[in-house]
Amino acid sequence: MRHISFRWLAASSAAVVAAGLAGWAGAATRPRYGGTLRVEVRNPGDSADPPRIGFGMADLTGSFAIAQWDAGRQAVYEASETAVGGRPYLDRVEVELGRPLREQSIDLELGKADVVELGPNELRRPAAGRRVWPSAPVRVVALVFDPRVEDARVREALSLAVDRGAIHRVLLQQQGEISGALLPQWLTGYAFLFAATADIARARALVSGMPAAARSLTLAADDAALRPVAERIALSARDAGLAVTVGSGAADVRLAEIRIVSTDPARALGVVAAALGANPPARAASPEALYAAEKAMLEGFRVVPLFHLPEVYGVSPKVKGGPGVSPLGEWRFEGLWLEGGRP
Amino acid sequence: MTFRTRLLVLFTLAVVAAVGLVEALVLSSTRQAFEGVETQRVDGLVAQFQKEFDRRKQEIVRAVNGIARSDALRSIATSGDYAPYYDAAQDLAAAHGLKLLELAAGDGTLISSAEWPARFGYREEWLTHAEDWPTLGAFLKREDLPDGMALTLVAVSAAGVADRVLYVAGGQELDREFLSTLALPPGMRVLLYRNLEPQFSASALVGDSRIGDAEMVRPLVLRVLADRRATTRILGRGADAETFHALPLPGYEDTLLGVLLIAGSRRELVELEASQRSTGIWVAAGGILMGMALAWWATARVTRPVRQLAASAGRVAAGDWGATVEVASADEIGMLAGAFNRMTHELVEQRQRLVQAERVAAWRELARRLAHELKNPLFPLQITVENMQRAREKYPEQFEEVFREGTATLLAELSNLKQIIGRFSDFAKMPAPEMQPVDFNRLVTETLRLFEAQLEQAHIALNLDLARELRPVPADAEQMTRALRNLILNAIDAMPNGGTLTMRTSALDGRIRLEVSDTGQGLTPEECERLFTPYYTTKTHGTGLGLAIVQSVVSDHGGHISVESEPGKGARFRIDLGG
Numbered sequence: 001m002r003h004i005s006f007r008w009l010a011a012s013s014a015a016v017v018a019a020g021l022a023g024w025a026g027a028a029t030r031p032r033y034g035g036t037l038r039v040e041v042r043n044p045g046d047s048a049d050p051p052r053i054g055f056g057m058a059d060l061t062g063s064f065a066i067a068q069w070d071a072g073r074q075a076v077y078e079a080s081e082t083a084v085g086g087r088p089y090l091d092r093v094e095v096e097l098g099r100p101l102r103e104q105s106i107d108l109e110l111g112k113a114d115v116v117e118l119g120p121n122e123l124r125r126p127a128a129g130r131r132v133w134p135s136a137p138v139r140v141v142a143l144v145f146d147p148r149v150e151d152a153r154v155r156e157a158l159s160l161a162v163d164r165g166a167i168h169r170v171l172l173q174q175q176g177e178i179s180g181a182l183l184p185q186w187l188t189g190y191a192f193l194f195a196a197t198a199d200i201a202r203a204r205a206l207v208s209g210m211p212a213a214a215r216s217l218t219l220a221a222d223d224a225a226l227r228p229v230a231e232r233i234a235l236s237a238r239d240a241g242l243a244v245t246v247g248s249g250a251a252d253v254r255l256a257e258i259r260i261v262s263t264d265p266a267r268a269l270g271v272v273a274a275a276l277g278a279n280p281p282a283r284a285a286s287p288e289a290l291y292a293a294e295k296a297m298l299e300g301f302r303v304v305p306l307f308h309l310p311e312v313y314g315v316s317p318k319v320k321g322g323p324g325v326s327p328l329g330e331w332r333f334e335g336l337w338l339e340g341g342r343p
Numbered sequence: 344m345t346f347r348t349r350l351l352v353l354f355t356l357a358v359v360a361a362v363g364l365v366e367a368l369v370l371s372s373t374r375q376a377f378e379g380v381e382t383q384r385v386d387g388l389v390a391q392f393q394k395e396f397d398r399r400k401q402e403i404v405r406a407v408n409g410i411a412r413s414d415a416l417r418s419i420a421t422s423g424d425y426a427p428y429y430d431a432a433q434d435l436a437a438a439h440g441l442k443l444l445e446l447a448a449g450d451g452t453l454i455s456s457a458e459w460p461a462r463f464g465y466r467e468e469w470l471t472h473a474e475d476w477p478t479l480g481a482f483l484k485r486e487d488l489p490d491g492m493a494l495t496l497v498a499v500s501a502a503g504v505a506d507r508v509l510y511v512a513g514g515q516e517l518d519r520e521f522l523s524t525l526a527l528p529p530g531m532r533v534l535l536y537r538n539l540e541p542q543f544s545a546s547a548l549v550g551d552s553r554i555g556d557a558e559m560v561r562p563l564v565l566r567v568l569a570d571r572r573a574t575t576r577i578l579g580r581g582a583d584a585e586t587f588h589a590l591p592l593p594g595y596e597d598t599l600l601g602v603l604l605i606a607g608s609r610r611e612l613v614e615l616e617a618s619q620r621s622t623g624i625w626v627a628a629g630g631i632l633m634g635m636a637l638a639w640w641a642t643a644r645v646t647r648p649v650r651q652l653a654a655s656a657g658r659v660a661a662g663d664w665g666a667t668v669e670v671a672s673a674d675e676i677g678m679l680a681g682a683f684n685r686m687t688h689e690l691v692e693q694r695q696r697l698v699q700a701e702r703v704a705a706w707r708e709l710a711r712r713l714a715h716e717l718k719n720p721l722f723p724l725q726i727t728v729e730n731m732q733r734a735r736e737k738y739p740e741q742f743e744e745v746f747r748e749g750t751a752t753l754l755a756e757l758s759n760l761k762q763i764i765g766r767f768s769d770f771a772k773m774p775a776p777e778m779q780p781v782d783f784n785r786l787v788t789e790t791l792r793l794f795e796a797q798l799e800q801a802h803i804a805l806n807l808d809l810a811r812e813l814r815p816v817p818a819d820a821e822q823m824t825r826a827l828r829n830l831i832l833n834a835i836d837a838m839p840n841g842g843t844l845t846m847r848t849s850a851l852d853g854r855i856r857l858e859v860s861d862t863g864q865g866l867t868p869e870e871c872e873r874l875f876t877p878y879y880t881t882k883t884h885g886t887g888l889g890l891a892i893v894q895s896v897v898s899d900h901g902g903h904i905s906v907e908s909e910p911g912k913g914a915r916f917r918i919d920l921g922g
Contacts, residue, residue: 163464166463166464170464228461231461235459235461
């Protein structure tokens with residue numbers, strides 16, 4: 001009973017903070033136990049076992065315990081009575097896996113889901129009573145070249161061809177920020193030093209005179225939500241004289257998305273480097289050293305950072321407490337409860 | 344080939360030619376009539392298709408105008424930021440049944456593109472060039488799509504909201520899918536050649552195409568692209584042939600962007616023509632067979648008197664001079680038969696007259712010969728008797744001597760007369776040959792032996808050329824000896840100054856040939872012709888019966904005698920026996 005009171009106090013405090021952040025006036029509702037929080041994610045979750053590390057479902061571990069894992073379809077987490085900090089208000093969290101963003105948004109509007117991911121398209125569509133939990137820009141969207149693309153001129157030409165401004169303004173609905181750096185500006189403070197402007201004329205000059213086969217690339221997007229971005233990049237590349245075909249599977253270039261996992265820039269860069277398959281940089285003791293390490297990673301245009309995007313969740317008005325997402329995009333569902341509760 | 348066969352062939356050819364000509368004329372006129380009907384049908388179908396095409400154009404114009412007047416477009420126009428609407432065109436296009444839709448700001452900057460969403464922000468300056476979009480209606484345009492260049496049918500509408508203008512350009516891609524939605528009459532198909540590349544490309548041909556269509560329509564497409572006007576051609580063969588109407592499709596800027604090929608099947612026409620031709624062929628075949636039967640009957644009827652005439656002529660040739668034909672009609676054939684009958688009648692009469700004349704001539708010749716032969720010995724008889732009378736009257740002392748000489752002369756002349764009469768008697772009494780195998784080599788050798796002295800005296804060399812294996816031939820050896828003797832004597836007489844006598848025997852296909860040649864003065868053709876005539880001679884002495892006897896003997900043996908001679912080159916008598 002003690003730990004419940006502690007949890008209640010903590011939740012109340014968090015609710016007050018959230019109200020200040022999100023401008024939500026209903027946080028004064030008294031928390032109550034019970035109910036199932038229905039969450040939808042686009043992550044296919046097709047691994048044999050539930051995730052133990054990373055973001056999202058892995059964040060539930062501790063406060064919740066996995067009760068059911070139906071790979072590719074559903075994961076069910078039960079509240080842990082022995083959770084550190086006390087039992088969560090919610091009895092369980094049901095996570096629908098592999099749901100497209102559009103369908104998630106519809107499910108939220110229809111009341112079939114309580115927490116969903118929001119893509120740029122869904123974000124710009126008005127929805128009555130919907131709350132939004134954004135994280136800081138923690139997703140690095142970058143072009144990652146396959147080692148078989150050996151000609152640096154082609155790689156540089158594609159990096160110069162990308163019209164980041166148009167993509168950010170229209171496709172990303174100005175979410176996140178344009179960047180030429182791997183680590184976001186809010187984390188390092190020097191991201192603006194990396195060039196992120198398009199130069200079609202220079203790109204065209206780089207590949208002019210090259211045979212058509214050498215100017216042909218295939219581009220794949222890790223996430224289906226990034227496919228429009230890939231299409232636009234292909235179109236811009238065409239203006240530069242490159243023939244980029246958007247496809248799936250093994251490709252010459254990948255439009256990858258890498259998570260920033262730490263607020264420690266050096267550690268974050270190390271994780272990003274590992275995710276890109278590059279050698280981890282030496283531990284940088286100063287911002288200058290970190291900048292140099294990151295610059296070294298980007299030399300040769302094997303990786304071309306494009307944007308830093310936040311995790312954005314749409315939340316049903318019935319979900320109280322929160323925000324349920326940390327600045328790094330971690331799920332913090334142990335402090336949430338549902339209005340009216342559920343059996 | 345008989346006259347009747349020739350006539351039958353000619354009649355048949357005439358019938359076939361006549362029936363063929365009529366058949367060709369009928370088929371030609373029928374075909375022209377069918378072609379006319381087919382042309383009208385296909386023209387109707389083409390007009391129907393063009394109406395359908397125009398209807399689809401109007402649909403596009405209506406859809407584009409509907410979008411331009413829609414609340415959605417008004418919302419976009421009044422919005423300060425177009426970015427949130429970059430995918431608005433896809434929903435609008437789907438709602439209005441358009442495959443292509445672009446929404447552009449007043450300066451031509453793309454707000455949203457249904458066919459290529461990534462193209463937001465690009466400029467479509469051509470939209471700002473024309474101001475009379477409503478009058479243009481739907482038009483063809485070359486459009487750059489993600490999959491490559493495409494031919495599109497689009498309409499443009501400029502929507503003015505407050506002080507802003509938005510352009511709505513929407514339409515359909517002219518591809519296989521679009522063509523398949525067009526309502527086509529049965530038996531018709533539509534192909535579209537999209538003139539998007541500098542050279543003819545088979546991949547640019549879309550629609551209900553079949554294997555080999557590209558190569559088939561290539562010349563037609565190139566022709567239309569060159570002439571820029573509609574052309575009609577029949578392509579394909581047989582029942583698969585089609586009438587292609589090729590219509591040039593000019594684009595928005597008057598460039599020729601495509602060629603619409605409307606193909607109408609000619610299967611019905613071809614099958615109808617084939618049926619007509621088949622029927623015609625059967626009718627013609629029947630007509631020809633009937634014509635041949637009639638020709639058979641007619642030629643039999645026409646040639647019967649001719650054949651009778653020919654048979655009668657054959658009988659006349661075989662010696663039946665009295666052969667006649669039946670005169671069954673009064674036409675030319677009847678006249679010919681009558682003339683033939685008159686001719687044979689005349690021939691019989693003339694032959695009788697000739698035989699009679701020859702008989703008289705023979706008697707005259709006989710009388711002349713007799714007179715001549717008898718006159719020669721009679722004249723010395725008369726002189727001798729007159730000398731003896733004169734000696735007895737005037738010179739009695741010499742009468743004894745004159746009488747002795749006179750009687751000797753009389754006896755000699757009487758002997759001569761007797762000999763002459765004997766020859767005539769021999770000719771008259773030529774007996775029938777008694778046939779027995781005769782070795783002619785031996786006969787020739789023995790006969791020549793009788794003349795050895797005479798030949799030597801006349802300085803005539805003998806050249807004997809006898810066949811080595813000469814089979815015996817049935818003959819009367821005595822008569823043949825007499826014949827040989829006559830020929831040898833004749834040769835000796837022909838060479839008064841000497842020469843060479845050649846005797847040759849040879850075997851020829853079961854017969855034997857006996858040749859007697861001299862190197863004398865030879866004979867003229869006229870002499871050769873009359874040589875075997877009794878009492879004819881070229882010599883100053885002789886009865887003229889020698890060669891007649893030879894011919895008589897050879898003839899009695901069933902053989903044949905002939906002579907070859909030229910003046911100055913001697914003569915060769917040839918006797919063929921046996922077989």
